[in-house]
Amino acid sequence: MSDSNMEAFQERLDRMSAIFSDIVSHAEEQSLTRCPYRNRFDLCTALFRCRNQLPVADGDPEDLACGHDGTFDYRTAWESNPRAVQKTRERIVRIKRDAERRRRGRRGKTDDR
Numbered sequence: 562m563s564d565s566n567m568e569a570f571q572e573r574l575d576r577m578s579a580i581f582s583d584i585v586s587h588a589e590e591q592s593l594t595r596c597p598y599r600n601r602f603d604l605c606t607a608l609f610r611c612r613n614q615l616p617v618a619d620g621d622p623e624d625l626a627c628g629h630d631g632t633f634d635y636r637t638a639w640e641s642n643p644r645a646v647q648k649t650r651e652r653i654v655r656i657k658r659d660a661e662r663r664r665r666g667r668r669g670k671t672d673d674r
């Protein structure tokens with residue numbers, strides 16, 4: 562490659578590096594306020610529970626809107642331990658079932674009087 566071609570090549574490489582570094586810094590900056598799970602329709606695409614998820618008024622019942630307003634760190638709203646959440650849900654169901662069983666048992670005793 563001739564010297565002039567080498568210089569032109571290097572100029573193009575430098576230009577591409579500058580463009581990509583601008584894109585990377587913009588993405589880094591935006592990632593602090595815009596959740597990566599929020600799509601362009603402002604719907605949440607996460608497959609986990611987040612406190613910012615909101616039901617969509619007139620949309621598909623499966624859809625959840627993102628209620629994050631970009632003024633705080635959205636990552637603290639994520640459930641960090643899905644297994645613990647699942648265990649807690651199962652425990653709540655068990656407690657409700659046991660309470661219902663006890664209530665039914667008490668009602669049966671009072672009905673017998």
Ligand code: SF4
Nearest residue numbers: 596599605611614627
């Ligand atoms: S609801 Fe939560 S997980 Fe979903 S897009 Fe918004 S901040 Fe992200």
